[in-house]
Amino acid sequence: MAIRKFAVVIAAAGLGLAACGQSSGGGSGDTIELTIAQNAIAGGKNAAAAGFVAAWVIPKFEAAQKAKGKDVKVKFVPSGVDDEQYKTKLSLDLKSGKGADVIDIDGIWAGEFAQAGYIKPLADVVGPEAESWDGWSQIPESVQGLATYEGKKYALPVGTDGRVLYFNKTLFQKAGLPADWQPKSWQEILDAGTKLKSSGVPVPIQINAGTAMGEATSMQGVLPLLAGAGGQVEQDGKWSGASQPLKDALGLYQKIYGGGLGDPKLQQEAKGRDKSFQQFAEGKIGILMEGDYFWRGVVNPATGVAPMKDRDQNVGYALIPAIEPGKGIRGQDFVSMSGGALRTVNPNSKHPKEAFELLAFTLSPEALKEETKDGNVRITPRTDVNKEILAGQPLLTFISEKVLPLTAYRPPVAVYPQVSVALQEATAAVVGGTAPDQAAADYQKKLEGIVGGAGNIAS
Amino acid sequence: MAQAISPPEVIDGDPSGRRGGYSSDAAGLGRLRAGAFVAPALLLIAAFLVFPALWVLYLGLTNYRLTGAAAAEPQFVGLDNFLDAVANPTFWNSTWLTVQFVLGSAVIGQVVLGFTIAWALRDRRGPLKRLVEGLVILAWILPSAVVSFLWVALLDRDGGTLNALLGIPGFAWLLDHPMLSIIIFNTWRGTAFSMMLYGAALGNVPPSHLESARLAGASGWQQLRDVVFPHIRGHILTNLLLISLWTFNDFSPFLLTAGGPDGRSEVLAVHVYKVALQSGELGYGAAVSTIILLINLVVAVFYLRLLRSKK
Numbered sequence: 001m002a003i004r005k006f007a008v009v010i011a012a013a014g015l016g017l018a019a020c021g022q023s024s025g026g027g028s029g030d031t032i033e034l035t036i037a038q039n040a041i042a043g044g045k046n047a048a049a050a051g052f053v054a055a056w057v058i059p060k061f062e063a064a065q066k067a068k069g070k071d072v073k074v075k076f077v078p079s080g081v082d083d084e085q086y087k088t089k090l091s092l093d094l095k096s097g098k099g100a101d102v103i104d105i106d107g108i109w110a111g112e113f114a115q116a117g118y119i120k121p122l123a124d125v126v127g128p129e130a131e132s133w134d135g136w137s138q139i140p141e142s143v144q145g146l147a148t149y150e151g152k153k154y155a156l157p158v159g160t161d162g163r164v165l166y167f168n169k170t171l172f173q174k175a176g177l178p179a180d181w182q183p184k185s186w187q188e189i190l191d192a193g194t195k196l197k198s199s200g201v202p203v204p205i206q207i208n209a210g211t212a213m214g215e216a217t218s219m220q221g222v223l224p225l226l227a228g229a230g231g232q233v234e235q236d237g238k239w240s241g242a243s244q245p246l247k248d249a250l251g252l253y254q255k256i257y258g259g260g261l262g263d264p265k266l267q268q269e270a271k272g273r274d275k276s277f278q279q280f281a282e283g284k285i286g287i288l289m290e291g292d293y294f295w296r297g298v299v300n301p302a303t304g305v306a307p308m309k310d311r312d313q314n315v316g317y318a319l320i321p322a323i324e325p326g327k328g329i330r331g332q333d334f335v336s337m338s339g340g341a342l343r344t345v346n347p348n349s350k351h352p353k354e355a356f357e358l359l360a361f362t363l364s365p366e367a368l369k370e371e372t373k374d375g376n377v378r379i380t381p382r383t384d385v386n387k388e389i390l391a392g393q394p395l396l397t398f399i400s401e402k403v404l405p406l407t408a409y410r411p412p413v414a415v416y417p418q419v420s421v422a423l424q425e426a427t428a429a430v431v432g433g434t435a436p437d438q439a440a441a442d443y444q445k446k447l448e449g450i451v452g453g454a455g456n457i458a459s
Numbered sequence: 460m461a462q463a464i465s466p467p468e469v470i471d472g473d474p475s476g477r478r479g480g481y482s483s484d485a486a487g488l489g490r491l492r493a494g495a496f497v498a499p500a501l502l503l504i505a506a507f508l509v510f511p512a513l514w515v516l517y518l519g520l521t522n523y524r525l526t527g528a529a530a531a532e533p534q535f536v537g538l539d540n541f542l543d544a545v546a547n548p549t550f551w552n553s554t555w556l557t558v559q560f561v562l563g564s565a566v567i568g569q570v571v572l573g574f575t576i577a578w579a580l581r582d583r584r585g586p587l588k589r590l591v592e593g594l595v596i597l598a599w600i601l602p603s604a605v606v607s608f609l610w611v612a613l614l615d616r617d618g619g620t621l622n623a624l625l626g627i628p629g630f631a632w633l634l635d636h637p638m639l640s641i642i643i644f645n646t647w648r649g650t651a652f653s654m655m656l657y658g659a660a661l662g663n664v665p666p667s668h669l670e671s672a673r674l675a676g677a678s679g680w681q682q683l684r685d686v687v688f689p690h691i692r693g694h695i696l697t698n699l700l701l702i703s704l705w706t707f708n709d710f711s712p713f714l715l716t717a718g719g720p721d722g723r724s725e726v727l728a729v730h731v732y733k734v735a736l737q738s739g740e741l742g743y744g745a746a747v748s749t750i751i752l753l754i755n756l757v758v759a760v761f762y763l764r765l766l767r768s769k770k
Contacts (some may be wrong), residue, residue, distance in 0.1 A: 088736045091525045109526070112739075116530035212719055265616070265634050268720030275617075414527040421738065428721055 031071045032351050034358055037090075037100035041080030048303040048376045050078055053362075056370055061361050065354075072354060084214050094118035099346045101355035102362075104158065107146040107340045108215075111414040114149045120347045121152040126356040133360055138382040142409075146340045149412065155344035156363055157381040161291045162403035163224055163336045164317045165189070171286045172316070175199035182318045184325055184333070186228070186252055189287065193261040196286035203263045205256050206276050206288040210267040210428035211421065218410075218420040219337055220289050222427050225249035227335040227408050228322040233419060234411040238458040239451045241444035242437075248323055250426060250436035257431045264431045274305070281306035289320065291339075292379065295395050302375045317395055319402065329408060336407040340381075379404075415451060422446040512752065519746035525739030533742065540746030550747065552722060553730040554754075557707060559638055560645070560726050565706040568646030570698060573653020578683075580654075581661045592654070599651035607714035610644050633716050637724035641712045649705070653698055660694035661687070693766060700762035704755055727751050 036053060040046035058074045065072040077100045079086050087109055093099035113119045122130035139157060147155040169179050175195040183189045196204035208221040231245025256262040266272045277298045279285045299308040299315060320335055322328030328335040345355045361367060368380045372389045377396055380386055390397045410416055426443040430436055448454050519540050523533040544550045580588050613620045614632040622630050632640045664687055672682045710728050718725035718733060735744025
């Protein structure tokens with residue numbers, strides 16, 4: 001405790017001078033100054049979200065507050081970096097009692113941030129109005145769970161997502177594969193990859209691996225494969241070690257990257273994921289496993305970072321199959337993993353009530369409908385809005401109707417991010433030539449150190 | 460070293476030799492005044508060097524983390540982090556890579572290249588010399604983040620300019636030769652500093668000595684060995700000290716390769732960043748930082764001893 005208090009004092013002293021420029025300062029006169037931070041930036045990562053906050057949320061919210069007789073000024077704090085870097089920056093901000101008033105975090109950080117005291121239950125920070133927010137009734141319980149830690153609501157969920165296999169229909173046609181491709185087993189993915197390779201596709205299959213891709217390796221790689229082999233990273237407080245499902249998942253990596261169906265170097269590059277996006281858009285990758293972000297934020301013809309003008313005609317999508325029909329978790333034929341972003345009020349905010357109003361405003365039906373106009377559709381947390389905005393959006397309707405019912409979530413516990421890194425290392429080892437059994441054994445050894453000994457690992 | 464210690468002097472006529480003697484109020488006042496002059500510097504050193512170093516040492520004795528329960532309630536764990544570091548193969552891999560990085564880019568690259576350029580330009584005047592100096596210095600004055608990204612683009616295996624120039628598309632410099640790439644990059648960046656330092660040092664070598672050596676029939680190498688190097692020995696050692704420490708703590712490898720692939724360019728500075736800020740293990744990171752500080756001190760003392768020995 002002493003350390004933390006001391007760190008806060010040091011930070012407060014050191015940052016005192018800068019405080020007036022950042023966030024929850026008092027402002028002049030009766031003006032209330034609020035800041036809102038997202039990992040989004042104009043012209044870069046999540047540009048559409050950044051543009052929406054700047055062009056719509058801020059002026060509308062300020063005007064609405066003015067109508068209520070309040071002078072509120074909102075400033076957007078952009079970032080356009082890797083999620084891991086954004087997390088580090090946020091952690092340091094919150095540790096030193098700084099940070100924007102309204103902040104976006106990945107759902108999986110909630111446990112760690114709550115344990116550290118960086119975020120607090122909304123009811124404690126804001127008051128009872130956070131619990132009685134009228135939007136809660138529109139958010140399904142499973143989605144509310146993303147924002148709940150040890151029975152308390154720490155944030156509002158911004159949305160959820162699901163994972164599929166994307167494929168390039170032009171390349172498929174050349175390889176003699178159908179435009180409505182839906183593999184029913186891992187072998188069918190490998191078979192398609194072999195045909196793509198024969199037809200000259202440089203990278204037939206891209207499934208994220210390695211540590212350079214960070215959490216993307218877990219979410220769009222090893223965890224869906226683990227689920228497809230009938231495994232879960234954690235269940236009932238016990239962690240899964242060198243289990244058969246893990247060996248199976250690593251075995252698929254070996255077949256892809258050891259068999260010339262994937263590009264092992266792409267998995268090692270610092271910007272490998274971005275490069276894989278670019279290569280898919282350029283027609284160099286046949287099959288790619290990703291979340292719906294890929295559709296919305298990457299190959300989106302209007303605002304994507306690797307836009308494909310012919311996305312709607314040329315990009316196909318399919319459910320991720322289990323290793324064999326019925327062999328996935330819960331006996332499923334198909335699997336997915338889901339995550340979700342959260343938006344919360346910084347406990348250091350000087351104006352928590354106004355900050356919550358801003359937060360709730362960004363998740364009002366009006367704001368969500370506006371945000372998802374012009375091709376920026378995403379699955380929102382609100383069922384009342386989803387019905388309307390998902391109409392005419394085949395991919396997101398597909399995710400919403402076919403993928404979400406069979407999806408799985410990562411364990412919402414503080415230690416998960418470390419476990420995830422160990423899984424990334426295991427995939428990196430296999431892509432680098434280590435045998436799957438050896439990589440699984442090494443993973444189990446690391447896991448024991450992370451989760452507090454062999455007693456916490458399922459036998 | 461022994462000659463450096465001299466017997467205590469008699470201060471201000473106090474025959475006892477004691478400082479602050481009863482007989483001299485003026486001396487006390489003088490010391491006070493001196494203290495007042497030195498105090499701000501001492502305070503700054505304490506605030507920005509000594510205190511943070513002690514604080515890092517203390518953090519290294521805890522399980523402090525960036526997030527999670529150990530961020531709120533860190534526990535004292537004694538020397539666990541230090542023992543973990545010593546038992547961690549990644550730490551030793553990083554140490555070995557750092558040695559390669561320092562020896563390769565600082566000692567071999569910058570000193571040899573910097574001296575060679577300075578020697579080649581020593582008697583030259585005119586636009587060519589200014590052009591060469593300008594190009595070399597440009598590498599040094601540009602922000603490392605900017606040039607790192609430029610190099611990443613230059614060395615890229617698919618669209619990189621270097622591969623296009625050499626006609627070797629697909630050659631993965633940063634992936635297959637990560638250490639060589641960062642050594643070349645760091646040499647390129649730091650050569651200007653060495654070149655300027657040696658340029659100035661060569662100006663101090665009396666031309667008459669070189670002339671005499673030439674008349675005596677000394678070869679070019681003999682002139683360098685017997686006339687030039689003895690004259691600039693101090694400059695060489697100072698240069699080695701500064702660029703060794705600079706390279707030891709350089710973070711640009713992170714911008715080039717992020718320590719990858721698979722830790723093959725994870726020098727100690729990158730290792731600390733990864734464990735402390737990316738993985739959030741601040742206590743362990745602090746312990747490794749303390750070890751790095753100790754290694755730096757050893758390196759510094761080694762060079763300073765060399766500098767002081769038989770001038």
